[in-house]
Amino acid sequence: MSYVELHCHSNFSFLDGASHIEELVLRTAELGHKALALTDHDGLHGAMEFAQCARAWGVRPITGTDITLSNGHHLTLLCETQQGYANLCRLLTHAHLDHERGSPRVEPDALARHTEGLIALSGCRTGEVPSLVAAGRHREAEEVARRYEAWFGKENFFIELQNNLVYGDQRRNRGLGDLAGHIGVGVVATGDVHYHRRERHRLQDVLVAIKNRTSLDGSHRQRRANSEFYMRSSAEMAALFRDMPEAIANTERIAERCQFDLTRDLNYRFPDSPVPEGETQQSYLRKVCYNEAALRYPHFTPNIEQRLNEELGLVERHGLAGFFLIHREILQLATEVADQVKGRPYHGPPGRGRGSSVGSVICYLIGLSHIDPIANNLFLGRFLNEELTTVPDIDLDFAREIREKLMLRVYEHFGNEHVGLTAIFPTYRIRSAVREVGKALGLPSAELDRLAKAGDGFGSAKDIREVMRRDKHYRDKLGSPGWRHLADLVEEIAGFPRHISQHVGGMVIASQPLIELVPLEQSAMEGRVLMQWDKDSVDDARMIKIDFLALGMLSAVDECLDLIEEKHGKRIDLSRIDFNDQQVYDSICAADTMGVFQIESRAQMQSLPRVRPRSLDDLTVQVAIIRPGPIIGGAVNPYINRRLKREEATYDHPSLVPVLEETLGVIIFQEQVIQVAMAFSGFSAGQAEELRRAMSRKRSHEAMTRLKKQFIEGAIARKASVEVAETVFQKIIGFAGFGFPKSHAAAFGLLAYQTSWLREYYLAESLCALFNAQPMGFYGPHVLLNDGKRHGIEVLPLDINHSGADCSIEGSAVRIGMRYVRGLSRETALPVEAERRVNGNFRSLFDFLERTHAKREAVDNLIACGAFDAFGLERRELMWQLGLLYRSEGRATTQRQLALALPTEQDMVSLRPMTDWDRMTADYTILGMSPGHHPMSFLRSGLHEAIAPTHMLANLPDGVPVQVAGMVVVRQQPGSAKGFVFLLLEDEFGLANIIVRPGLYEANRSLVRGEPFIIVHGTLERRDGTINVAARGFTPLAVTRELAPTAHNFG
């Protein structure tokens, strides 16, 4: 007799299910079950992933859930029809939105109104009917069962029987069987599956301990009694229910009825945009594009017209006219929002497109992109092609302040029921896994913390054994049971979703209410509502997702233009600057690019003097090349060598020449993967796009295997050898999904040039805008400040009568703003600025306190960093005054009651003035930067004379031993760097790039990771215009840790 599992939890039953969806599906297929119902708790978070995976493995997916009722009991619901699915989504939305976040509950009246198309099973041991039967309360159990029967219908309600060899199961099942017979409803057996194989019960126990924030010992009552909650075979289930074969037979009968297929029956429709009378979506789009083309293309050539018509044809074929018109509508909303935010008409486009959409002429014409794809020879096929198996993806970048308000406007404009934010599911990586699993196991927390830190920030939990073996202390521990359990379980929990969170800016818009398509739940952010699906599920559902992204640099550029207009009286149009200014390219090639978009990072600065970009096309390559794709794909060095004419461009096959000629024979752009597959293996654009997507998604193992086979066969059919086909395929895989489309790189390259241009000609305004846009970029504000000073920009300290809430321009200098003071923020500093503007400068500390009621901590810090220096008193004396002026009211130290109008002479003491070191230390501690001195300027005199200042390194020849000292401002361990670690060291003169090879890093791990000031002993390396120090050893510099602002650590 065949069995189908109708009650199964994956790890999307957060901290309860102990198997991945794929593991459950594969086990189902191995056991020969024809179908499987996924019934995660109170949600459909994994439902689409499950449906896709099950189909791929020949298992029929049944969509369902295990809901929690208002009385705390559970009920199992399965979708029979599309109406049932819509009802389920409504029920789950109600459960989440109408109750406290994290405690979804379904009210009885809501359940009663949403039963059509659903089959209900009475639930696990915590189901209401089973609980009552187990407690001997048979009359009440019958009442409840009859109520469900009345709501769902006799044919749609079943008594659920579970036998996991838990004490009481068999007795309860006998009672439930009697009840079912008495009221005339069917019985069905389920496994209450929580893991695919028995061995996983250990991880399930650990998850329960984590969920209850305790150890395994402390969660005895919450844990399951045994390891019997695994996926069973038909024979095993038949044996457990040998006295009730009907319960087994009904599993297949129910499964047969549940024909709703999430991969096919979702019925999502993208909304149409309102168009003038007499027009269709398509005709109106065509009209808009032609009107706009007349403006943007004064010479509307046949070539341009052909390209436009080709795109319009594809749009019509795929029914996407409304999609583009809706985006145009959103941009119009964005313009309105931008005007409101600025308080005046906004200059320039309110947002910029990025990604493959920048390759579309239609996107250019309707204002979604600011790059002419025809002039820049951008590839359309990645974005729009004949087959188009997924919907086009448009990402829009906005300045932060515009984006926040725009998203709210989109809700208002389209209606709250029609708009939803996409979710993400943060997963267990090595650090979180070690800490949480270790705590559950009761291992010492100090040891766990040290082990967690030994693992790399974003490292996979699957690397745990390697991390433990690297350290002798933990290597020895692997022999002991507790730590061995830790290693096993951390490996198993790798990649498990931990909880639901909000994706940064993905929104879905639908014509029908979204709550019939996917359940919504409350976000952690007040007032926001999430879909229970992430972007991959949204993609699989072919929903149109728009990404509203906040680009800090756009905020900075906006402000920079405002500052320039304020000071110089002219509004610069960045679309009309000279894009061929060689002075700007000189700075770029010299890697003088701190604060410049996309080309400021340490890796970029290393490659700029080698690649030497001299045009926007070159910058497009520059932006794209320092990405994991080209790096792991081995494209970077060959590209550079070929550009420097040290070697010839080579091609694995003649068909690749037209595709890769532009990039000297190597794959740099994401769409080149598509173009290679088309040219070399004869893939269609749609097939090639499927290959590209499969490479970048986690749910694609089966797809990748199939596509590789097609790729090799296609290549052979076009007369390539198997070896060459394998080589080319490996290059594609090495690239994987981690590269930029050319259109995206072009959009970013343009912004890189524009920000370089601003830096070149308006450095003070650029620096000021960057200060106000933090946090963003590669470098902390202290590094930007020191770079600005080295370029001759004066940075003025805080002054209570000159500083605004924000940093500002004063003459040709930059004045630090109050927002940087610890204890103050922009929001709390604005009223201070307003008070001074309205009622004049502050006359004394007392006057300031009286007028602003600022908190004690903030005033202390303002004094300490010199904001009141202009009053002529020593800082320590002012702090003393402050102490006299404040008197606590009870325990509240922020309360202030003036004891005296002014301190009297007998209250004053003589205090040692702050030294320059003290002031500098206070600046770094309070502001995170110092306009005065760099710490190394004080330490220099105590250093050995052999230690070279950074600006002297340029005078030294290649290969000489060298020592250099400084503050570590960046630490980087890129995943693509094979264990190498890179440091940026800053002294009072500049920066030095330090390369630490893997062995040296391992031997000095805690020093390299933790010391803020170090001396590096190494060898100078000069390569193609770059200067590095290859480290051989380190000595820490004994300086107080509180002095150093936190370095930016990457990887």
Next chain:
Amino acid sequence: MVADTRVANGAGKLRPLNQPRPVSVEVAANGTPLTVDGRTVEAIFETWRIEDEWWRTQPIRRMYWRLLLEAGRTVDVYRDNVRNLWYRQAYSG
């Protein structure tokens, strides 16, 4: 007042309630008990399994049976699957 029984204190005679007691069990080929301390098993009311403390050196792995013995007596027995021994112990969940 209780009269003096004149019996010496017997602290050593105290024993905790419901400790597992070793029993001798004959089993069928599939592991099901047939006799318990020589008494025939008439029926099996219920079976259940307990597995716990797998993280310790002495985990708990037991298979329980609630049995009806001849002469109408009901007993709970379990097989300790770590030590391969049988015990009798009343179980209440």
